[in-house]
Amino acid sequence: MGRKKRPFYRIVVADSRAPRDGKYIECIGTYNSITHPIELSIEEERVNYWLDQGAIPSDTVKNLLQRQGVIYRRHLAKRGLDAAMINEEMKKWDVLQIEKRRHEEAKAEARKKAKAEKAATKSEDTEGKGGVQEEGVTEEKEKQEAKVEEQTAQAVELKQEVPSQDKEEGEKTEKADKEEAKAAEDAPQAVEEKPEVSSQEKDEGEKAEEADKEAEAAEDAPQAVEEKPEVSSQEKDEGEKTEKTGKETKAQKKASESKEQEKKTTADKQGGDDDEGKADANKATEKDEKVNGE
Numbered sequence: 001m002g003r004k005k006r007p008f009y010r011i012v013v014a015d016s017r018a019p020r021d022g023k024y025i026e027c028i029g030t031y032n033s034i035t036h037p038i039e040l041s042i043e044e045e046r047v048n049y050w051l052d053q054g055a056i057p058s059d060t061v062k063n064l065l066q067r068q069g070v071i072y073r074r075h076l077a078k079r080g081l082d083a084a085m086i087n088e089e090m091k092k093w094d095v096l097q098i099e100k101r102r103h104e105e106a107k108a109e110a111r112k113k114a115k116a117e118k119a120a121t122k123s124e125d126t127e128g129k130g131g132v133q134e135e136g137v138t139e140e141k142e143k144q145e146a147k148v149e150e151q152t153a154q155a156v157e158l159k160q161e162v163p164s165q166d167k168e169e170g171e172k173t174e175k176a177d178k179e180e181a182k183a184a185e186d187a188p189q190a191v192e193e194k195p196e197v198s199s200q201e202k203d204e205g206e207k208a209e210e211a212d213k214e215a216e217a218a219e220d221a222p223q224a225v226e227e228k229p230e231v232s233s234q235e236k237d238e239g240e241k242t243e244k245t246g247k248e249t250k251a252q253k254k255a256s257e258s259k260e261q262e263k264k265t266t267a268d269k270q271g272g273d274d275d276e277g278k279a280d281a282n283k284a285t286e287k288d289e290k291v292n293g294e
Contacts (some may be wrong), residue, residue, distance in 0.1 A: 007294055008032055011042065013050050026050075031064060037101070042068050069093055 004010035011029035018024070028050070029042035047070055051057075055066060065071050072093055076086045 006034060008034075011064070013055060023273065029064075038066060040064060043186075044068075044070055044073075048074065066095075069097075 001010060009031040010027050011031060012024035013025035013026045013028060014022070026046065028046045029040070032039040042065070047065065062071070069090060071084060073090060076089055081089070256284070
């Protein structure tokens, strides 16, 4: 129920298997949480009926029933008190609830005041800091301007002193140059005497230069390259053929040698067999001769 940002609740009895916004069995009350104090209306008889039938209230509904005094009344009835005693106890409970609400309201008002005071102190602090910062900025600007003026004045004084020093140094250098020039003019010039060179020494020097030039030319000359005779294609073919024939002859020689060895081995075997046959024949003749002698 209700609308966007304006909730309004109904307290209903429904099957535990049903969805939250599905069908319900009975509506036993309403709850409006926006108003201050809250608006809560509950049918106490129907609540007691469904609780006797075994219905289990949810956590929010249980809190609302406690706030309304329904659960406390059921507790007194279970204790076996009369209706008059229950009414007296409920009046006392109502007074306690009123005191609790007043205490809660006082706490809420104190919290609001504390928040408002904090906000005011913050705003004052920000304003005070802003004024102090502005004053500090103006003072810093003034100090910087004074420093700049002092630096400019010192620079002007240095400029005025430097030209006078330059003039004095220039005069000193001019005087020194003039004195050096006068001393050079007064001093006698030294004449260097070169030794005379004879004709023989000149000829020997020229010959040595020519020999050096010839040696350099010989070193720079390109070295002669030995030219190898070019081999024609026919000569190459003939060389390849001779190599092939040489290889074939070698192979034939090897084959003939192997055949000769085989022949020798066979002849040796046959000779051994003949010798064995002769030995057997001799033994037989010897036996016959013995028999005849006997």
